[in-house]
Amino acid sequence: MKSSEAEVRYAGMHSQCGRVYEEARRVLVDGATHPTRAYPPFPIQVVSASGSHKQCKDGHDILDWVSMHGANLLGYSHPSIVQAVRDQVGRMTHGASAHELEVRMAQQVLKLFPSGEKVRFTGTGTEANMLALRLARLYTGRRRLLKFQGHFHGWSDAVEVGMGLPWEAASNGVHPALHADTIVCRIGDVAALEAALSKRDVACVLIEGGGAHMGQVPVEPEFVRTLRKLCTDTGTVLIFDEVVTGFRWSPGGWQRVIGVRPDMTTLAKIAMGGLPGGIVLGKADIMDGLSRQRVSGPSISHSGTFNGNPLSLAAGLAVLKIAETGEPQRQADEITDKVKRRMHAALQERGVSGAVYGESSIFHVYIGECAQDPTEYRIRPPATDQQILGSGMNNDALNALRRNLIYNGVDCWVRLGITNAAHTEADVDRMTEAFAKAVDTVIEDGLMTLRKG
Ligand SMILES: Cc1ncc(COP(=O)(O)O)c(C=O)c1O
Incomplete structure (x- = not known):
């Protein structure tokens, strides 16, 4: 499925979110109050959240990997x-x-x-x-x-x-x-x-x-x-x-x-x-x-x-x-390690140049040529202008990945994902599946170049 088809399917499934967005556009700049919360065709409107999930106005369950911009350590509505x-x-x-x-x-x-x-x-x-x-x-x-x-x-x-x-x-x-x-x-x-x-x-x-x-x-x-x-x-x-x-x-x-x-x-x-x-x-x-x-x-x-x-x-x-106990951090780190390894594998299996890496309970998706050995999972991108700006990355692909994740019921900025202690093994499975689907779509869109051979 191409992104355009996924977008049409998403719009059909989220008619109530779309209606709120139509009103939002008239009174809020870009229809949202934070740059990360506006994306085409329209963002989900969240009505409640608990654990690692949130529910949108259309009643769909969304797996969240934003964790309140990092403010969420224990899970929503703990x-x-x-x-x-x-x-x-x-x-x-x-x-x-x-x-x-x-x-x-x-x-x-x-x-x-x-x-x-x-x-x-x-x-x-x-x-x-x-x-x-x-x-x-x-x-x-x-x-x-x-x-x-x-x-x-x-x-x-x-x-x-x-x-x-x-x-x-x-x-x-x-x-x-x-x-x-x-x-x-x-x-x-x-x-x-x-x-x-x-x-x-x-x-x-x-x-x-x-x-x-x-x-x-x-x-x-x-x-x-x-x-x-x-x-x-x-x-x-x-x-x-x-x-x-x-x-x-x-x-x-x-x-x-x-x-x-x-x-x-x-x-x-x-x-x-x-x-x-x-x-x-x-x-x-x-x-x-x-x-x-x-x-x-x-x-x-x-x-x-x-x-x-x-x-x-x-x-x-x-x-x-x-x-203070260190337990929520331990749980979130463990899940992050699993999810980043599986997402990284999804990129490698498809021959995409890129890596999923990061420390503690935050992971980063990098799409582009990587000098480091990506199997390390702790790549340390050199602090070049391109790396710091993200312009060495394929930003079109990253934006498309983010959108396709939401079309598949997962909210994650992709450039980074933030885990909390409520994330489970089942969430890792769902994230990996949605990410793999999103990667396939973005490849089909022709936005990611694959390694030869
Ligand atoms: C490292 C860092 N410092 C400061 C801020 C600003 O915090 P606030 O959004 O509460 O103003 C942020 C927000 O994301 C941040 O990531």
């Missing part, structure tokens, strides 16, 4: 989270005052992330990074920020730079003055890092845990150890963005796995049990830049109506108590 939120919603959704959940949550986070001494809650992961930057600037008295090519830290002005070629350019709409002080380095380039930091005018280095795009371009731990040393030697604040890897790579995140302690860490997603919110934690002398009771020195301004919202903290605490 009973502990549902109960915690239910209990809290009747008590108070916002008290406009200090509350004890803030203390309990801060204690739990610091127990799992001993690199931090004090905590501040924010509204989102984007805000957590904004706050960390501001604190680092106050602490060091320096203006500049260093980040890495392709590393995503939310959509605020200072970090929306280095996301595409030319690497020094910011995203459209960002005022040039707001990124003039942002230096963009290539991951692994120790000489460039040394040159930039040796001037001692960089306030902080921000790095995405696991590597660009949730680990699509992995970072070698050795490089992070060098980075740690250079930051210490030059008085530069090292910030780990663990918005995705926090509580996922291990109960103590990426930093526990690679054994490197940053000065500050930003968290969100799993931390708030899939509800909105973010966290900054770090050394007390840096975090104290927030204090209004400081005896000496200036402090920064930070407010936010929903900082430490009781509903989010109730959900977060429920998750973190379970995440």
Whole structure:
């Protein structure tokens, strides 16, 4: 079956989703509120979700491999989270005052992330990074920020730079003055890092845990150890963005796995049990830049109506108590290992140039020539422009694969898939079957070149 036929079949099966989309297009730009949620002919409209599945308005069961953009560790509608939120919603959704959940949550986070001494809650992961930057600037008295090519830290002005070629350019709409002080380095380039930091005018280095795009371009731990040393030697604040890897790579995140302690860490997603919110934690002398009771020195301004919202903290605490055991991470890693091996085999059996790889509970599909031995399943694509941008990949094929997965009842971005502890062996079977079908369709469409012989 070709994609065009699969699309017609999908449209016929999802008439109610299609009708909602017709209305959505009139009031929402592109008919959705996130770029990943709009695709042709129209997206599914989800009405409920539990475990690893969700149900669309037409009553079809969809196997989910997006896991709330990474915020879902235990599975949708996990009973502990549902109960915690239910209990809290009747008590108070916002008290406009200090509350004890803030203390309990801060204690739990610091127990799992001993690199931090004090905590501040924010509204989102984007805000957590904004706050960390501001604190680092106050602490060091320096203006500049260093980040890495392709590393995503939310959509605020200072970090929306280095996301595409030319690497020094910011995203459209960002005022040039707001990124003039942002230096963009290539991951692994120790000489460039040394040159930039040796001037001692960089306030902080921000790095995405696991590597660009949730680990699509992995970072070698050795490089992070060098980075740690250079930051210490030059008085530069090292910030780990663990918005995705926090509580996922291990109960103590990426930093526990690679054994490197940053000065500050930003968290969100799993931390708030899939509800909105973010966290900054770090050394007390840096975090104290927030204090209004400081005896000496200036402090920064930070407010936010929903900082430490009781509903989010109730959900977060429920998750973190379970995440602390390491069991959900172990289960999700195990299923990821199985699914990536089987998806990788589906590509190899058909002679498609590409690989399925990744670490922890996130896998990445790469379609294109791969220099590495794909049987390793842990390929480490070189940090070339093409790899970081994904332009070395066959993007038409990846987009078509994503669409054909949804036509086969599976929602997965394909460039990456995120597993949670509710995924089962049966889900692995269903995913592999749907992926193989999607690959066959995309080959039939003529979008993927096959290896000769
Ligand atoms: C590594 C990383 N940092 C920050 C963010 C931004 O978090 P939020 O969407 O909560 O603003 C994201 C979101 O996907 C992320 O992946």
